[in-house]
Amino acid sequence: xxxxxxxxxxxxxxxxxxxxxxxxxxxxxxxxxxxxxxxxxxxxxxxxxxxxxxxxxxxxxxxxxxxxxxxxxxxxxxxxxxxxxxxxxxxxxxxxxxxxxxxxxxxxxxxxx
Amino acid sequence: xxxxxxxxxxxxxxxxxxxxxxxxxxxxxxxxxxxxxxxxxxxxxxxxxxxxxxxxxxxxxxxxxxxxxxxxxxxxxxxxxxxxxxxxxxxxxxxxxxxxxxxxxxxxxxxxx
DNA sequence: CAGTTAATTAACTACACAGGAAAGTATGAA
DNA sequence: TTCATACTTTCCTGTGTAGTTAATTAACTG
Numbered sequence: 001x002x003x004x005x006x007x008x009x010x011x012x013x014x015x016x017x018x019x020x021x022x023x024x025x026x027x028x029x030x031x032x033x034x035x036x037x038x039x040x041x042x043x044x045x046x047x048x049x050x051x052x053x054x055x056x057x058x059x060x061x062x063x064x065x066x067x068x069x070x071x072x073x074x075x076x077x078x079x080x081x082x083x084x085x086x087x088x089x090x091x092x093x094x095x096x097x098x099x100x101x102x103x104x105x106x107x108x109x110x111x112x113x
Numbered sequence: 114x115x116x117x118x119x120x121x122x123x124x125x126x127x128x129x130x131x132x133x134x135x136x137x138x139x140x141x142x143x144x145x146x147x148x149x150x151x152x153x154x155x156x157x158x159x160x161x162x163x164x165x166x167x168x169x170x171x172x173x174x175x176x177x178x179x180x181x182x183x184x185x186x187x188x189x190x191x192x193x194x195x196x197x198x199x200x201x202x203x204x205x206x207x208x209x210x211x212x213x214x215x216x217x218x219x220x221x222x223x224x225x226x
Numbered sequence: 227c228a229g230t231t232a233a234t235t236a237a238c239t240a241c242a243c244a245g246g247a248a249a250g251t252a253t254g255a256a
Numbered sequence: 257t258t259c260a261t262a263c264t265t266t267c268c269t270g271t272g273t274a275g276t277t278a279a280t281t282a283a284c285t286g
Contacts, residue, residue: 016125021121068283079205079206089187092192147264156246183262
């Protein structure tokens, strides 16, 4: 399996869990510690800690240590890789998807913002 | 878990396997029977049959029976659902993602092609 | 230093899943 | 009705993962 394929596998695997998707959604509202991420869920802290590790392995989360807290921040690259991967299906997603197609073209030209 | 969340889970789970992603990619070149789908892979037919079933459960594949062959066709809806889900991350994907954002807006207005 | 807080690691259980081999099903052909 | 083709289903094994509690690490606090 190529490197990109392994990365995609890790990303899709990470996104296949609803708790992990909820953690990502939470992080769009700003950084959070593992404890803060755990709060809305009815599972133990170790369980959340493992979810965070899976998200980290996929590159979807970046952790920085501050004292005994580990602040988690969202990383967009893996999501962009999914958009790129979806490019091969644009004709199946309808003509409106041309806008996404255009976005992908820009990406390849290095016009990433 | 909501219905949509379960659908997303099934879709991401299906896409988390490289063999299944390869099967999908093959189907962009046209319909194929299970046997034809199995050909490029070094695994048994039963294994492919099971992969096809996972893709079917996720709604990514549609099967029609013709004699003893089962022709598989790609279905785009789950991929569109992923695009919709990615909408919440558009600001993290950069300004160029606005084009995708516009596409999503069109989708919500019912302007699906 | 002892104690508290934040999070990870370890050890375990339960379950899902990828894979193979072998048997079963369904359709068409001789 | 017998055989071949195209799958699917069943049963099995090994592996991965989500969850738990308990123990451990790391850093600050009094």
